[in-house]
Amino acid sequence: MTVAGLKDATAIVGIGQTAFAKRLPEDEKTLACRAVLAALDDAGIAPGEVDGLASYTMEETDEVELAKAVGFGDLTFFSKVPYGGGGSCATVAHLAGAIASGQASVGVAWRSRKRGSGPRPWTNTTVQLPTPAQWTRPFGLLRPADEIAMLARRYMHEYGATRDHLFNVALACRNRANQNPAAVMYERPLTREMYMTSRWISEPLCLFDNCLETDGALACVLVSKERARDCAKKPVYVHSVAQGLPAQHHGMVNYWNDDPLTGPAWTAARQLWKHADFTADDVDVAQIYDAFTALVPLSLEGYGFCGRGEGGAFTEQGALEIGGRLPLNTSGGGLSEAYVHGFNLINEGVKQLRGTSTAQVPGAATCLVTAGEGVPTSALLLRS
Protein backbone atom coordinates (compact mmCIF):
# COMPACT_ATOMS: atom_id res chain seq x y z
CA MET A 1 0.00 0.00 0.00
CA THR A 2 1.27 3.48 -0.80
CA VAL A 3 0.86 6.45 1.51
CA ALA A 4 -1.63 7.78 -1.02
CA GLY A 5 -3.70 4.76 -0.05
CA LEU A 6 -4.43 6.44 3.27
CA LYS A 7 -6.39 9.17 1.54
CA ASP A 8 -9.80 9.42 3.23
CA ALA A 9 -9.48 5.76 4.27
CA THR A 10 -10.08 6.59 7.93
CA ALA A 11 -12.07 9.14 9.86
CA ILE A 12 -12.10 10.75 13.28
CA VAL A 13 -15.48 9.86 14.74
CA GLY A 14 -15.09 10.87 18.37
CA ILE A 15 -13.43 13.66 20.32
CA GLY A 16 -13.28 14.30 24.04
CA GLN A 17 -11.67 16.65 26.49
CA THR A 18 -11.57 17.61 30.16
CA ALA A 19 -11.83 21.12 31.50
CA PHE A 20 -8.74 23.29 30.94
CA ALA A 21 -7.31 25.32 33.81
CA LYS A 22 -4.08 26.51 35.38
CA ARG A 23 -4.71 23.92 38.09
CA LEU A 24 -6.98 20.86 38.05
CA PRO A 25 -7.28 18.65 41.14
CA GLU A 26 -7.12 15.28 39.37
CA ASP A 27 -3.88 13.61 38.30
CA GLU A 28 -2.75 13.09 34.69
CA LYS A 29 -3.87 9.46 34.51
CA THR A 30 -7.37 10.30 35.71
CA LEU A 31 -7.61 13.21 33.26
CA ALA A 32 -6.46 10.92 30.44
CA CYS A 33 -9.17 8.37 31.32
CA ARG A 34 -11.85 11.05 31.35
CA ALA A 35 -10.83 12.45 27.96
CA VAL A 36 -10.64 9.00 26.36
CA LEU A 37 -14.02 7.90 27.72
CA ALA A 38 -15.56 11.19 26.56
CA ALA A 39 -14.18 10.63 23.05
CA LEU A 40 -15.48 7.04 22.91
CA ASP A 41 -18.87 8.18 24.18
CA ASP A 42 -18.90 10.88 21.48
CA ALA A 43 -18.21 8.18 18.89
CA GLY A 44 -20.74 5.75 20.36
CA ILE A 45 -18.07 3.03 20.62
CA ALA A 46 -17.54 0.83 23.69
CA PRO A 47 -14.08 0.87 25.36
CA GLY A 48 -13.80 -2.91 24.89
CA GLU A 49 -13.71 -2.40 21.11
CA VAL A 50 -10.52 -0.31 21.18
CA ASP A 51 -7.56 -2.27 19.78
CA GLY A 52 -5.16 0.51 18.69
CA LEU A 53 -3.40 3.27 20.64
CA ALA A 54 -1.08 6.11 19.70
CA SER A 55 0.55 8.74 21.88
CA TYR A 56 3.62 10.94 21.87
CA THR A 57 6.55 11.39 24.21
CA MET A 58 6.37 13.50 27.38
CA GLU A 59 3.10 11.64 28.05
CA GLU A 60 3.07 10.34 31.62
CA THR A 61 0.06 8.04 31.21
CA ASP A 62 1.35 4.90 29.56
CA GLU A 63 -0.55 2.46 27.40
CA VAL A 64 -0.98 -0.34 29.91
CA GLU A 65 -2.28 1.96 32.63
CA LEU A 66 -4.78 3.60 30.32
CA ALA A 67 -5.90 0.28 28.83
CA LYS A 68 -6.46 -1.31 32.24
CA ALA A 69 -8.21 1.71 33.71
CA VAL A 70 -10.81 2.28 31.02
CA GLY A 71 -11.27 -1.35 29.95
CA PHE A 72 -9.84 -1.59 26.43
CA GLY A 73 -9.92 -4.94 24.65
CA ASP A 74 -6.86 -6.79 23.39
CA LEU A 75 -4.57 -4.21 21.78
CA THR A 76 -2.97 -5.12 18.46
CA PHE A 77 -1.33 -1.76 17.67
CA PHE A 78 0.39 0.85 19.84
CA SER A 79 2.96 3.49 19.04
CA LYS A 80 4.59 6.46 20.72
CA VAL A 81 5.98 9.29 18.60
CA PRO A 82 9.12 11.13 19.76
CA TYR A 83 9.90 14.87 20.15
CA GLY A 84 7.05 16.02 22.37
CA GLY A 85 4.74 18.54 20.72
CA GLY A 86 6.00 17.59 17.26
CA GLY A 87 4.20 14.27 17.61
CA SER A 88 0.60 15.39 18.12
CA CYS A 89 -0.63 14.94 14.54
CA ALA A 90 1.54 11.87 14.04
CA THR A 91 -0.62 9.99 16.57
CA VAL A 92 -3.54 10.27 14.18
CA ALA A 93 -1.25 9.47 11.24
CA HIS A 94 -0.03 6.28 12.90
CA LEU A 95 -3.55 5.17 13.76
CA ALA A 96 -4.73 5.91 10.21
CA GLY A 97 -1.93 3.74 8.86
CA ALA A 98 -2.65 0.96 11.34
CA ILE A 99 -6.37 0.92 10.59
CA ALA A 100 -5.97 1.24 6.82
CA SER A 101 -3.51 -1.67 6.83
CA GLY A 102 -5.61 -3.88 9.07
CA GLN A 103 -3.45 -3.76 12.19
CA ALA A 104 -6.30 -2.31 14.26
CA SER A 105 -9.95 -1.38 13.86
CA VAL A 106 -10.63 1.23 16.56
CA GLY A 107 -7.80 3.58 17.43
CA VAL A 108 -7.48 6.08 20.25
CA ALA A 109 -4.94 8.90 20.53
CA TRP A 110 -4.66 11.12 23.60
CA ARG A 111 -2.69 13.72 25.52
CA SER A 112 -2.88 14.43 29.22
CA ARG A 113 -0.75 17.10 30.85
CA LYS A 114 -0.39 19.01 34.05
CA ARG A 115 1.78 21.77 32.67
CA GLY A 116 -0.06 24.48 34.60
CA SER A 117 0.50 23.05 38.06
CA GLY A 118 3.29 20.57 37.28
CA PRO A 119 7.05 20.96 36.83
CA ARG A 120 8.75 22.74 33.92
CA PRO A 121 10.66 20.18 31.86
CA TRP A 122 13.45 22.68 31.14
CA THR A 123 14.30 23.03 34.83
CA ASN A 124 15.30 19.35 34.98
CA THR A 125 18.91 19.90 34.00
CA THR A 126 20.06 16.42 35.03
CA VAL A 127 17.91 15.11 32.18
CA GLN A 128 18.63 17.95 29.77
CA LEU A 129 22.38 18.36 29.99
CA PRO A 130 23.78 14.94 29.01
CA THR A 131 22.41 15.56 25.52
CA PRO A 132 23.27 17.97 22.73
CA ALA A 133 21.94 20.61 25.16
CA GLN A 134 25.52 20.68 26.44
CA TRP A 135 26.16 23.09 23.52
CA THR A 136 23.44 25.55 24.56
CA ARG A 137 22.27 25.30 28.19
CA PRO A 138 25.53 26.30 29.94
CA PHE A 139 25.43 29.61 28.05
CA GLY A 140 22.02 30.44 29.46
CA LEU A 141 19.90 29.32 26.50
CA LEU A 142 17.74 27.44 28.96
CA ARG A 143 14.10 27.28 27.81
CA PRO A 144 12.19 26.46 24.65
CA ALA A 145 11.26 30.17 24.52
CA ASP A 146 14.96 31.09 24.32
CA GLU A 147 15.61 28.55 21.58
CA ILE A 148 12.74 29.76 19.41
CA ALA A 149 13.48 33.44 20.15
CA MET A 150 16.87 32.89 18.52
CA LEU A 151 15.18 31.83 15.27
CA ALA A 152 12.57 34.59 15.63
CA ARG A 153 15.22 37.32 15.92
CA ARG A 154 17.01 36.07 12.82
CA TYR A 155 13.71 35.74 10.95
CA MET A 156 12.70 39.29 11.82
CA HIS A 157 16.15 40.59 10.83
CA GLU A 158 16.24 38.74 7.52
CA TYR A 159 12.68 39.46 6.33
CA GLY A 160 11.55 42.59 8.12
CA ALA A 161 8.91 40.80 10.16
CA THR A 162 7.83 42.89 13.15
CA ARG A 163 6.39 42.56 16.62
CA ASP A 164 3.09 43.73 15.11
CA HIS A 165 3.10 40.60 12.98
CA LEU A 166 3.60 38.44 16.06
CA PHE A 167 0.85 40.42 17.79
CA ASN A 168 -1.50 39.62 14.89
CA VAL A 169 -1.01 35.93 15.69
CA ALA A 170 -1.54 36.38 19.42
CA LEU A 171 -4.62 38.53 18.79
CA ALA A 172 -6.30 36.09 16.39
CA CYS A 173 -5.89 33.29 18.94
CA ARG A 174 -7.15 35.47 21.78
CA ASN A 175 -10.14 36.69 19.80
CA ARG A 176 -11.17 33.08 19.10
CA ALA A 177 -10.66 32.13 22.77
CA ASN A 178 -12.97 34.99 23.66
CA GLN A 179 -15.68 33.08 21.73
CA ASN A 180 -14.90 29.75 23.42
CA PRO A 181 -16.26 29.23 26.96
CA ALA A 182 -13.89 26.25 27.44
CA ALA A 183 -10.82 28.42 26.81
CA VAL A 184 -8.60 29.52 29.67
CA MET A 185 -8.62 33.04 28.18
CA TYR A 186 -12.40 33.23 27.64
CA GLU A 187 -13.66 36.74 28.44
CA ARG A 188 -10.09 38.07 28.67
CA PRO A 189 -9.54 40.33 25.62
CA LEU A 190 -6.05 41.28 24.46
CA THR A 191 -5.12 44.74 23.18
CA ARG A 192 -2.11 45.94 21.23
CA GLU A 193 -1.10 48.10 24.18
CA MET A 194 -1.19 45.11 26.54
CA TYR A 195 0.97 43.20 24.11
CA MET A 196 3.52 45.94 23.46
CA THR A 197 3.95 46.81 27.16
CA SER A 198 4.00 43.26 28.53
CA ARG A 199 7.11 41.84 30.15
CA TRP A 200 9.81 40.15 28.13
CA ILE A 201 10.34 36.41 28.40
CA SER A 202 13.20 36.15 25.92
CA GLU A 203 13.67 39.20 23.70
CA PRO A 204 12.30 39.46 21.03
CA LEU A 205 9.49 37.32 22.54
CA CYS A 206 7.23 38.83 25.20
CA LEU A 207 4.72 37.26 27.58
CA PHE A 208 1.93 37.11 24.97
CA ASP A 209 4.18 35.39 22.43
CA ASN A 210 4.25 32.35 24.73
CA CYS A 211 1.63 29.63 25.13
CA LEU A 212 -0.39 29.08 28.28
CA GLU A 213 0.59 26.77 31.12
CA THR A 214 -2.36 24.43 31.36
CA ASP A 215 -3.71 21.30 33.05
CA GLY A 216 -6.01 19.20 30.87
CA ALA A 217 -6.45 16.20 28.60
CA LEU A 218 -7.91 15.41 25.17
CA ALA A 219 -8.47 12.36 23.03
CA CYS A 220 -9.85 11.31 19.67
CA VAL A 221 -11.13 8.08 18.12
CA LEU A 222 -10.33 6.80 14.62
CA VAL A 223 -12.03 4.07 12.55
CA SER A 224 -12.17 3.06 8.90
CA LYS A 225 -14.32 5.12 6.53
CA GLU A 226 -16.70 2.16 6.19
CA ARG A 227 -17.29 1.92 9.92
CA ALA A 228 -17.41 5.71 10.22
CA ARG A 229 -20.64 5.80 8.21
CA ASP A 230 -22.37 3.94 11.05
CA CYS A 231 -21.08 6.15 13.87
CA ALA A 232 -23.16 8.69 15.75
CA LYS A 233 -21.36 11.81 14.54
CA LYS A 234 -20.48 13.22 11.12
CA PRO A 235 -17.15 11.62 10.13
CA VAL A 236 -14.13 13.87 9.62
CA TYR A 237 -11.86 12.17 7.11
CA VAL A 238 -8.08 11.97 7.44
CA HIS A 239 -7.21 13.13 3.94
CA SER A 240 -3.41 13.30 4.14
CA VAL A 241 -0.78 12.82 6.83
CA ALA A 242 2.92 13.60 7.16
CA GLN A 243 5.88 13.64 9.49
CA GLY A 244 8.97 15.77 8.92
CA LEU A 245 12.54 15.65 10.17
CA PRO A 246 14.77 17.59 7.76
CA ALA A 247 18.30 16.55 6.86
CA GLN A 248 20.83 17.73 9.46
CA HIS A 249 18.01 18.91 11.74
CA HIS A 250 18.89 19.25 15.39
CA GLY A 251 15.96 19.29 17.82
CA MET A 252 14.49 22.66 18.74
CA VAL A 253 17.89 24.35 18.41
CA ASN A 254 17.85 24.01 14.67
CA TYR A 255 20.94 26.15 14.20
CA TRP A 256 23.37 23.74 12.64
CA ASN A 257 22.21 23.16 9.11
CA ASP A 258 22.44 25.27 5.97
CA ASP A 259 19.11 27.01 6.41
CA PRO A 260 17.71 27.03 9.96
CA LEU A 261 14.66 29.11 8.89
CA THR A 262 13.27 26.28 6.77
CA GLY A 263 12.37 23.87 9.52
CA PRO A 264 10.43 20.63 9.77
CA ALA A 265 7.24 22.26 8.42
CA TRP A 266 8.80 22.41 4.96
CA THR A 267 9.66 18.72 5.01
CA ALA A 268 6.26 17.66 6.37
CA ALA A 269 4.46 19.92 3.88
CA ARG A 270 6.07 18.33 0.83
CA GLN A 271 4.85 14.94 1.98
CA LEU A 272 1.43 16.24 3.02
CA TRP A 273 0.60 17.94 -0.29
CA LYS A 274 2.06 15.14 -2.40
CA HIS A 275 -0.89 12.92 -1.51
CA ALA A 276 -3.65 15.53 -1.26
CA ASP A 277 -6.40 16.33 -3.76
CA PHE A 278 -6.20 20.04 -2.93
CA THR A 279 -3.61 22.73 -2.18
CA ALA A 280 -2.98 25.38 0.46
CA ASP A 281 -5.24 27.73 -1.53
CA ASP A 282 -8.16 25.39 -0.80
CA VAL A 283 -7.69 25.21 2.99
CA ASP A 284 -10.68 26.81 4.72
CA VAL A 285 -9.31 26.96 8.26
CA ALA A 286 -5.97 26.15 9.92
CA GLN A 287 -4.94 24.97 13.36
CA ILE A 288 -1.22 25.78 13.44
CA TYR A 289 0.93 24.79 16.41
CA ASP A 290 1.47 27.93 18.44
CA ALA A 291 3.67 27.24 21.44
CA PHE A 292 5.16 30.59 20.38
CA THR A 293 3.70 33.19 18.01
CA ALA A 294 6.88 33.15 15.92
CA LEU A 295 6.23 29.56 14.86
CA VAL A 296 3.15 30.64 12.90
CA PRO A 297 4.82 32.80 10.19
CA LEU A 298 7.41 30.06 9.73
CA SER A 299 4.65 27.47 9.36
CA LEU A 300 2.60 29.64 6.98
CA GLU A 301 5.63 29.66 4.70
CA GLY A 302 6.47 26.01 5.23
CA TYR A 303 2.96 24.76 4.42
CA GLY A 304 2.76 26.95 1.34
CA PHE A 305 0.26 29.66 2.26
CA CYS A 306 2.79 32.30 1.18
CA GLY A 307 6.34 32.57 -0.09
CA ARG A 308 9.60 32.50 1.82
CA GLY A 309 9.89 35.54 4.08
CA GLU A 310 6.24 36.51 3.57
CA GLY A 311 4.85 34.87 6.72
CA GLY A 312 4.86 38.09 8.72
CA ALA A 313 3.09 40.14 6.06
CA PHE A 314 0.56 37.33 5.56
CA THR A 315 -0.85 38.05 9.04
CA GLU A 316 -1.81 41.61 8.10
CA GLN A 317 -5.31 42.95 7.37
CA GLY A 318 -7.11 40.40 9.50
CA ALA A 319 -5.99 37.42 7.42
CA LEU A 320 -6.00 35.13 10.46
CA GLU A 321 -9.40 36.27 11.79
CA ILE A 322 -12.80 34.78 10.99
CA GLY A 323 -13.65 36.04 7.50
CA GLY A 324 -9.97 36.47 6.67
CA ARG A 325 -7.90 34.51 4.17
CA LEU A 326 -7.01 31.78 6.70
CA PRO A 327 -8.87 31.73 10.04
CA LEU A 328 -6.32 30.49 12.60
CA ASN A 329 -6.59 28.39 15.75
CA THR A 330 -10.31 28.86 16.09
CA SER A 331 -10.54 27.47 19.63
CA GLY A 332 -7.87 29.91 20.79
CA GLY A 333 -4.96 27.52 20.25
CA GLY A 334 -2.08 26.94 22.62
CA LEU A 335 -1.72 30.69 23.11
CA SER A 336 -5.24 31.28 24.44
CA GLU A 337 -7.39 28.13 24.73
CA ALA A 338 -5.03 25.68 26.43
CA TYR A 339 -1.51 24.41 25.88
CA VAL A 340 -1.97 20.65 25.79
CA HIS A 341 0.92 19.98 23.45
CA GLY A 342 -1.20 20.72 20.41
CA PHE A 343 -3.88 18.09 20.84
CA ASN A 344 -6.60 20.71 21.21
CA LEU A 345 -5.75 21.79 17.66
CA ILE A 346 -6.72 18.32 16.36
CA ASN A 347 -10.04 18.30 18.17
CA GLU A 348 -10.80 21.84 17.05
CA GLY A 349 -10.14 20.81 13.45
CA VAL A 350 -12.77 18.10 13.89
CA LYS A 351 -15.25 20.58 15.38
CA GLN A 352 -14.79 22.95 12.43
CA LEU A 353 -15.53 20.20 9.92
CA ARG A 354 -18.52 19.03 11.94
CA GLY A 355 -19.74 22.62 11.95
CA THR A 356 -19.77 22.83 15.75
CA SER A 357 -16.90 25.20 16.59
CA THR A 358 -17.61 28.14 18.88
CA ALA A 359 -15.94 30.24 16.16
CA GLN A 360 -17.32 28.40 13.17
CA VAL A 361 -15.95 29.22 9.72
CA PRO A 362 -19.04 29.07 7.51
CA GLY A 363 -18.98 26.03 5.27
CA ALA A 364 -15.54 24.87 6.37
CA ALA A 365 -14.76 21.64 4.52
CA THR A 366 -10.94 21.44 4.73
CA CYS A 367 -8.63 22.01 7.68
CA LEU A 368 -4.85 21.88 8.14
CA VAL A 369 -3.66 20.82 11.59
CA THR A 370 0.03 20.98 12.46
CA ALA A 371 2.25 19.79 15.30
CA GLY A 372 5.20 21.56 16.89
CA GLU A 373 7.45 23.42 14.44
CA GLY A 374 11.13 23.68 15.28
CA VAL A 375 11.11 20.07 16.50
CA PRO A 376 10.62 17.04 14.24
CA THR A 377 6.98 17.53 13.36
CA SER A 378 3.80 16.12 11.84
CA ALA A 379 0.65 17.42 10.15
CA LEU A 380 -2.83 16.41 9.05
CA LEU A 381 -5.20 17.48 6.34
CA LEU A 382 -8.75 16.86 7.47
CA ARG A 383 -11.84 17.10 5.27
CA SER A 384 -15.53 16.70 5.83
Next chain:
Amino acid sequence: MLTPVTDTDGAPFWEYAAQGELRVQACADCGELRFPPRPCCPHCQSFAAEWRLTSGRGRVWSYVVPHPPLLPDYAAQAPYNVVMVELEETPRIRLVGNLVSRAGASLDSLDPERVRIGARVRVVFPEGGLPQWVLA
Protein backbone atom coordinates in the same frame (compact mmCIF):
# COMPACT_ATOMS: atom_id res chain seq x y z
CA MET B 1 26.04 27.82 36.63
CA LEU B 2 25.60 24.79 34.40
CA THR B 3 28.67 23.09 33.03
CA PRO B 4 28.67 20.85 29.93
CA VAL B 5 28.07 17.16 30.53
CA THR B 6 30.38 15.87 27.86
CA ASP B 7 30.09 12.70 25.84
CA THR B 8 32.65 10.75 23.83
CA ASP B 9 32.04 12.80 20.71
CA GLY B 10 32.07 16.22 22.37
CA ALA B 11 34.82 15.85 24.99
CA PRO B 12 37.70 17.00 22.73
CA PHE B 13 35.95 20.32 22.07
CA TRP B 14 35.94 21.15 25.78
CA GLU B 15 39.48 19.81 26.31
CA TYR B 16 40.85 22.07 23.56
CA ALA B 17 38.82 25.00 24.90
CA ALA B 18 40.41 24.49 28.33
CA GLN B 19 43.77 24.91 26.56
CA GLY B 20 42.61 28.12 24.90
CA GLU B 21 41.89 26.70 21.46
CA LEU B 22 38.64 26.79 19.52
CA ARG B 23 38.71 23.63 17.46
CA VAL B 24 35.91 22.12 15.38
CA GLN B 25 35.53 18.49 14.38
CA ALA B 26 36.35 17.76 10.73
CA CYS B 27 36.23 14.65 8.61
CA ALA B 28 39.75 13.28 8.21
CA ASP B 29 38.83 11.92 4.77
CA CYS B 30 36.73 14.54 2.97
CA GLY B 31 37.63 17.49 5.20
CA GLU B 32 34.05 18.64 5.82
CA LEU B 33 33.57 20.48 9.14
CA ARG B 34 30.74 19.37 11.40
CA PHE B 35 29.13 20.64 14.57
CA PRO B 36 27.99 19.41 17.05
CA PRO B 37 30.50 16.53 17.07
CA ARG B 38 29.29 13.06 16.12
CA PRO B 39 30.74 9.64 15.29
CA CYS B 40 30.78 9.79 11.50
CA CYS B 41 30.75 12.15 8.55
CA PRO B 42 27.28 12.83 7.09
CA HIS B 43 28.87 13.63 3.70
CA CYS B 44 31.16 10.63 3.14
CA GLN B 45 30.29 8.34 6.08
CA SER B 46 33.90 8.12 7.20
CA PHE B 47 34.57 7.46 10.89
CA ALA B 48 37.95 9.16 10.75
CA ALA B 49 37.86 12.59 12.42
CA GLU B 50 40.28 15.33 13.37
CA TRP B 51 39.95 18.58 15.31
CA ARG B 52 40.76 21.63 13.21
CA LEU B 53 41.93 24.89 14.76
CA THR B 54 39.66 27.81 13.81
CA SER B 55 40.51 31.49 13.54
CA GLY B 56 38.27 32.12 16.56
CA ARG B 57 36.59 34.90 14.57
CA GLY B 58 32.99 35.14 13.53
CA ARG B 59 29.83 37.19 13.26
CA VAL B 60 26.65 37.31 15.33
CA TRP B 61 23.97 35.33 13.44
CA SER B 62 21.26 35.97 16.01
CA TYR B 63 20.86 36.66 19.72
CA VAL B 64 18.29 36.64 22.50
CA VAL B 65 17.98 38.40 25.83
CA PRO B 66 16.42 36.03 28.39
CA HIS B 67 14.46 37.37 31.35
CA PRO B 68 13.19 35.37 34.37
CA PRO B 69 11.81 32.82 35.14
CA LEU B 70 15.24 31.22 34.73
CA LEU B 71 17.45 28.92 36.79
CA PRO B 72 18.64 30.88 39.86
CA ASP B 73 22.28 31.42 38.79
CA TYR B 74 21.09 32.80 35.46
CA ALA B 75 18.21 34.82 36.89
CA ALA B 76 20.77 36.63 39.05
CA GLN B 77 22.48 37.93 35.87
CA ALA B 78 19.37 38.53 33.75
CA PRO B 79 18.78 40.19 31.45
CA TYR B 80 21.88 38.90 29.66
CA ASN B 81 22.59 38.04 26.04
CA VAL B 82 22.98 34.67 24.38
CA VAL B 83 24.48 34.96 20.91
CA MET B 84 24.85 32.55 18.07
CA VAL B 85 28.11 33.10 16.25
CA GLU B 86 28.77 31.85 12.75
CA LEU B 87 32.45 31.16 12.18
CA GLU B 88 34.33 33.30 9.69
CA GLU B 89 35.75 30.35 7.76
CA THR B 90 32.53 28.28 7.65
CA PRO B 91 29.33 30.23 8.30
CA ARG B 92 27.35 26.99 8.56
CA ILE B 93 29.23 26.18 11.78
CA ARG B 94 27.44 28.19 14.45
CA LEU B 95 28.27 28.28 18.14
CA VAL B 96 26.01 29.35 20.98
CA GLY B 97 27.78 31.60 23.48
CA ASN B 98 27.75 34.90 25.32
CA LEU B 99 29.06 38.29 24.23
CA VAL B 100 30.86 39.84 27.20
CA SER B 101 32.94 42.96 27.90
CA ARG B 102 36.19 41.02 28.46
CA ALA B 103 37.36 37.45 29.15
CA GLY B 104 35.89 36.16 32.39
CA ALA B 105 33.27 38.91 32.71
CA SER B 106 29.70 38.04 33.72
CA LEU B 107 26.93 37.21 31.24
CA ASP B 108 25.39 40.66 31.75
CA SER B 109 28.66 42.60 31.38
CA LEU B 110 27.84 43.97 27.93
CA ASP B 111 24.82 46.23 27.42
CA PRO B 112 22.36 44.24 25.26
CA GLU B 113 21.94 47.43 23.19
CA ARG B 114 25.46 46.86 21.86
CA VAL B 115 24.64 43.42 20.45
CA ARG B 116 23.81 43.47 16.74
CA ILE B 117 23.28 40.80 14.13
CA GLY B 118 26.33 40.87 11.88
CA ALA B 119 28.68 42.24 14.57
CA ARG B 120 32.24 40.92 14.26
CA VAL B 121 33.36 38.99 17.32
CA ARG B 122 36.32 36.92 18.50
CA VAL B 123 36.56 34.11 21.01
CA VAL B 124 38.25 34.51 24.40
CA PHE B 125 38.98 31.87 27.01
CA PRO B 126 38.50 32.78 30.66
CA GLU B 127 40.56 30.79 33.15
CA GLY B 128 38.71 27.54 33.81
CA GLY B 129 35.49 28.70 32.17
CA LEU B 130 33.49 28.26 28.99
CA PRO B 131 34.65 30.02 25.83
CA GLN B 132 33.21 33.54 25.53
CA TRP B 133 33.00 36.15 22.78
CA VAL B 134 34.01 39.80 22.69
CA LEU B 135 33.38 42.49 20.06
CA ALA B 136 36.24 42.40 17.55
